[in-house]
Amino acid sequence: MTDPAIATEAPLHAEFLREPWDGLGLPQEEALSYQRFGATFGIWIFIASEVLFFGALFLFYAAVRAEHAEAFATAARETNIVYGTLNTAILLTSGLSAAAASLASEHVPLRRLTQWCLVATATLGLAFLAVKGMEYRDDIAEHLVPGRGFKLPEPSAQLFFGFYWLSTGIHGVHLTVGIGLVARLIWIGWRHPERLPGNPQVEVTMLYWGFVDMVWLFLYPALYLVGRPG
Amino acid sequence: MSTRVAESPASLADPDELALGLPESYLSAGGTLGSWLTSTDHKRIAILYALSVTLFFFIGGAAATLVRLELFTPQADLVGADTYNKLFTLHGVIMVWFFLIPSIPTTFGNFLLPLMIGARDLAFPKLNLASWYLNVIGGLITATAVLAGGIDTGWTFYVPYSTTFSNTAVTIGVLGVFVSGFSTIATGVNFIATTHLLRAPGMTWFRLPLFVWAMYTTSIIFVLATPVLALTIILVVAERSLGLPIFDPAKGGDPILFQHLFWFYSHPAVYIMLLPGMGIVSEVITCFARRRIFGYDFMVYALVAIAVIGFFTWGHHMFTSGMSPYAALIFSFLSFVVAVPSAIKVFNWTATLYRGQVGFESPMLYVLGYIGLFTVGGLTGLFLASIPIDVHVQDTYFVVAHFHYIMVGATVSAYFAGLHFWWPKFTGRMYPETWAKFAAVLMFFGFNLTFFPQFIAGYLGMPRRYHVYPPEFQVWNVLSSSGAAVLAAAYLMPLGYLTWSLFFGARAVNDPWNASGLEWRTTSPPPRVNFFGRPAVLAKPYNYHPEGAAPLHDEPRIPSQGSLT
Numbered sequence: 001m002t003d004p005a006i007a008t009e010a011p012l013h014a015e016f017l018r019e020p021w022d023g024l025g026l027p028q029e030e031a032l033s034y035q036r037f038g039a040t041f042g043i044w045i046f047i048a049s050e051v052l053f054f055g056a057l058f059l060f061y062a063a064v065r066a067e068h069a070e071a072f073a074t075a076a077r078e079t080n081i082v083y084g085t086l087n088t089a090i091l092l093t094s095g096l097s098a099a100a101a102s103l104a105s106e107h108v109p110l111r112r113l114t115q116w117c118l119v120a121t122a123t124l125g126l127a128f129l130a131v132k133g134m135e136y137r138d139d140i141a142e143h144l145v146p147g148r149g150f151k152l153p154e155p156s157a158q159l160f161f162g163f164y165w166l167s168t169g170i171h172g173v174h175l176t177v178g179i180g181l182v183a184r185l186i187w188i189g190w191r192h193p194e195r196l197p198g199n200p201q202v203e204v205t206m207l208y209w210g211f212v213d214m215v216w217l218f219l220y221p222a223l224y225l226v227g228r229p230g
Numbered sequence: 231m232s233t234r235v236a237e238s239p240a241s242l243a244d245p246d247e248l249a250l251g252l253p254e255s256y257l258s259a260g261g262t263l264g265s266w267l268t269s270t271d272h273k274r275i276a277i278l279y280a281l282s283v284t285l286f287f288f289i290g291g292a293a294a295t296l297v298r299l300e301l302f303t304p305q306a307d308l309v310g311a312d313t314y315n316k317l318f319t320l321h322g323v324i325m326v327w328f329f330l331i332p333s334i335p336t337t338f339g340n341f342l343l344p345l346m347i348g349a350r351d352l353a354f355p356k357l358n359l360a361s362w363y364l365n366v367i368g369g370l371i372t373a374t375a376v377l378a379g380g381i382d383t384g385w386t387f388y389v390p391y392s393t394t395f396s397n398t399a400v401t402i403g404v405l406g407v408f409v410s411g412f413s414t415i416a417t418g419v420n421f422i423a424t425t426h427l428l429r430a431p432g433m434t435w436f437r438l439p440l441f442v443w444a445m446y447t448t449s450i451i452f453v454l455a456t457p458v459l460a461l462t463i464i465l466v467v468a469e470r471s472l473g474l475p476i477f478d479p480a481k482g483g484d485p486i487l488f489q490h491l492f493w494f495y496s497h498p499a500v501y502i503m504l505l506p507g508m509g510i511v512s513e514v515i516t517c518f519a520r521r522r523i524f525g526y527d528f529m530v531y532a533l534v535a536i537a538v539i540g541f542f543t544w545g546h547h548m549f550t551s552g553m554s555p556y557a558a559l560i561f562s563f564l565s566f567v568v569a570v571p572s573a574i575k576v577f578n579w580t581a582t583l584y585r586g587q588v589g590f591e592s593p594m595l596y597v598l599g600y601i602g603l604f605t606v607g608g609l610t611g612l613f614l615a616s617i618p619i620d621v622h623v624q625d626t627y628f629v630v631a632h633f634h635y636i637m638v639g640a641t642v643s644a645y646f647a648g649l650h651f652w653w654p655k656f657t658g659r660m661y662p663e664t665w666a667k668f669a670a671v672l673m674f675f676g677f678n679l680t681f682f683p684q685f686i687a688g689y690l691g692m693p694r695r696y697h698v699y700p701p702e703f704q705v706w707n708v709l710s711s712s713g714a715a716v717l718a719a720a721y722l723m724p725l726g727y728l729t730w731s732l733f734f735g736a737r738a739v740n741d742p743w744n745a746s747g748l749e750w751r752t753t754s755p756p757p758r759v760n761f762f763g764r765p766a767v768l769a770k771p772y773n774y775h776p777e778g779a780a781p782l783h784d785e786p787r788i789p790s791q792g793s794l795t
Contacts, residue, residue, distance in 0.1 A: 053457035156482035
């Protein structure tokens with residue numbers, strides 16, 4: 001843990017320094033920036049792992065769609081493109097506020113901006129989930145849940161909706177985790193305002209947020225634009 | 231830095247014995263259960279992992295014992311068909327995901343990676359502790375599946391049986407595997423970041439011990455392969471429990487797609503099990519041959535090549551599942567290609583022995599056994615990589631024998647080699663060498679007696695996963711089951727004498743084997759911060775003799791002090 005003697009000298013940053021980065025024999029500023037580099041490096045490796053996770057999901061989609069191109073086009077026309085497009089806009093906007101929060105957090109005078117950008121990010125994330133919930137309600141009403149009484153006659157159309165429910169569900173779980181992480185930062189910034197500027201967790205969280213946004217950019221055309229040319 | 235450590239009192243670890251002002255060891259820094267369960271010390275987490283991994287090893291071993299007992303006679307006399315299916319599934323699931331995959335990285339890797347590169351801890355100590363909890367929670371969930379009646383799908387969970395037909399606790403079982411997957415991803419992220427960022431001054435990439443390279447390449451597979459398994463498990467659960475059509479052929483789904491996804495993880499997973507053992511072998515063989523590793527650079531390239539090519543050979547598990555001849559040819563070719571770096575490693579280990587001062591201490595016995603067993607397992611892998619032979623022996627005991635030679639013969643031998651080699655560093659105690667040598671030799675013979683007959687039975691056509699078989703195979707099964715009894719004794723012996731040594735073993739000095747690695751340049755056991763001061767690295771690893779000149783034959787070998795006990 002951090003040496004309390006050092007902590008009194010620079011109360012703003014010293015508490016961010018963690019084991020084992022405090023034992024590298026570096027001056028404190030350098031140790032902090034090295035630790036920050038380490039944290040972002042770590043989250044990038046995790047994102048590489050997540051790419052393979054969603055990569056497998058999209059492989060499943062590609063393989064099944066290649067086998068049932070017609071049924072996929074028919075089924076995809078049943079998705080609600082209004083809600084889907086609205087959600088794309090919401091999530092891309094949240095990406096903007098997330099990036100702004102990440103950059104603003106590096107500057108002490110921009111603490112309030114950081115906090116507001118975090119609040120905007122979490123709110124937009126929640127809005128996405130709310131729109132998704134309304135879309136789910138309509139989907140259920142239209143009998144788009146695979147199983148008995150499914151709307152479309154082709155059996156393989158159910159495969160498309162199997163993917164639809166699964167992929168949007170997994171993406172929703174990722175987004176919920178992201179909202180939780182952002183909410184944690186908001187709580188830190190509210191209770192301990194001095195701990196927000198320079199906190200490496202802001203950038204780390206926002207990299208994850210950006211990744212979850214990116215997944216949606218692939219899901220959107222795969223789910224909503226197939227079978228809707230021109 | 232001191233190299234030749236005699237019976238110097240300064241090398242004793244326990245500050246209670248001699249008030250030398252040494253920092254207390256990681257073992258004596260807090261003895262309560264809470265201090266262990268909340269520790270972020272990589273060494274303590276390694277010990278936690280060692281305990282849980284050992285528990286899972288003996289659970290999986292107990293299931294294997296029952297399987298071998300049942301196979302002693304051609305009839306079903308001990309268990310029925312359903313119980314037999316659940317036993318081999320339990321054996322496979324526990325051994326693969328809760329022993330073989332985590333064993334070496336999370337115990338030796340956790341303990342030694344920071345020590346070997348001169349770091350104080352892993353890059354993310356809290357994440358490291360979290361990974362142990364995830365591993366244990368995953369294991370408990372899977373154990374719950376056993377209590378809920380067991381799983382009968384085999385460790386591969388092939389669909390549509392696992393999704394549509396099996397009436398057993400598949401969902402709980404695979405969710406346990408899912409949770410433990412997060413634990414290995416966390417370990418992988420931690421190891422990669424640590425190796426990149428926390429090397430001591432002077433520890434360049436091509437001065438890293440090969441064990442560190444092995445951990446690094448294994449971590450890359452952890453990070454890039456495990457998520458694919460995670461998603462595959464989600465697909466199985468979604469179809470089985472949520473009723474979404476995924477692989478169901480009645481809806482146009484593709485069960486072969488499951489096999490592609492599963493083996494895209496599970497073939498690289500074989501290299502997760504194999505590469506760490508290769509790292510241990512390189513450390514041990516150099517020490518006990520008093521020799522620099524032959525061809526260090528190519529040993530590194532071989533590890534990287536195995537990790538990379540290993541991602542592109544998964545199709546060889548599916549030659550008989552329905553695949554175009556063209557695809558089968560490519561996968562066959564790539565499987566032959568991955569044998570090249572593996573062979574380079576075997577040749578280089580053998581060449582390391584040449585003009586060395588070879589000793590036969592217990593870790594070295596395990597390693598020499600490893601090289602023999604790995605060679606047999608690797609060469610029979612080439613048989614299976616060639617399509618005509620694979621079609622002939624697919625789903626027979628030939629395949630079972632092949633992968634046990636690699637995963638048990640090689641990897642478990644390496645695990646025990648490492649356990650004996652670093653035991654003085656982990657615990658500060660020496661173990662009884664005579665017992666250890668006996669266990670090492672017994673393990674080699676027990677293993678061959680268990681699994682070599684399975685090559686013959688399999689080649690003659692005995693299929694795997696059946697509890698009754700035609701009487702003409704009985705001789706091979708009796709040999710195999712007898713060998714399993716010997717093997718069980720050889721696995722239980724270290725449990726006895728290593729535990730004994732914790733209480734009655736002689737105190738270990740800092741460097742009992744006169745080894746060259748950085749992990750020996752501190753007390754046994756090391757203090758919380760690993761080193762006194764900040765280590766700096768000045769030379770390549772395995773500095774056992776001047777570069778370019780082998781040890782002279784008439785030069786006396788530096789005795790290993792471990793042999794004295």
